[in-house]
Amino acid sequence: MTEIFSDTTGIRQLSQMLLSLTFFHTSEYILAIAIHGASNVSLTSLLISKRYALAMLLALVEHLTEITLFPELKQQHTWWVSSFGLVMIIIGETIRKTAIITAGRSFTHLIKTNHHEEEDHRLVTHGVYRLMRHPSYCGFLVWSVGTQVMLCNPVSAVLFTVVVWRFFAERIAYEECFLNQSFGVEYVEYAESVASGIPFVLLTL
């Protein structure tokens, strides 16, 4: 434990992690309220599920274990790895929040399954959605893996990549089923000409 506090690199990485988490979750919640109104937003918009909290807790355990047992893994000479992770966090956060703002009322944290009940749901194909179909998922993938690269956590970096990729691969297939039902040929044409934004996730319509 003393290594954690005698080595400023470890403290800096943990502080950056805390800041990244606080900014990500509070801004998700505040943006949801700004777009949909406080009465339509619940605490689920903080996006903190039990599984997610467990993953972050395990990442913290990895960080503290490695900083105690293998301090050289986190020390000054790996500053460029940590800095690269910080850049990933900033890029991922920017892509995600740009997507939320661009989609506006069409962006909901829960997937809409009934188009007819949702008058505000319009197909968004402009801005960042012109570059990829799922920018907010792409942003989250980059952000979440970036948190582990920034902490120089090799095990969690690999696990986060695999788990978050699988989660979005399944979610996109489910989500696009309803987008296809809601927007029909308009969505099919859009989806055929724009990549998903998640590596190796192709069009399954």
Ligand SMILES: C[S@@+](CC[C@H](N)C(=O)[O-])C[C@H]1O[C@@H](n2cnc3c(N)ncnc32)[C@H](O)[C@@H]1O
């Ligand atoms: C959490 S948002 C994610 C949006 C998108 N997958 C992304 O990554 O930016 C999920 C909601 O956005 C809606 N959605 C996804 N793509 C959309 C688009 N191009 N236009 C309008 N709504 C969209 C879905 O119907 C779903 O209710």
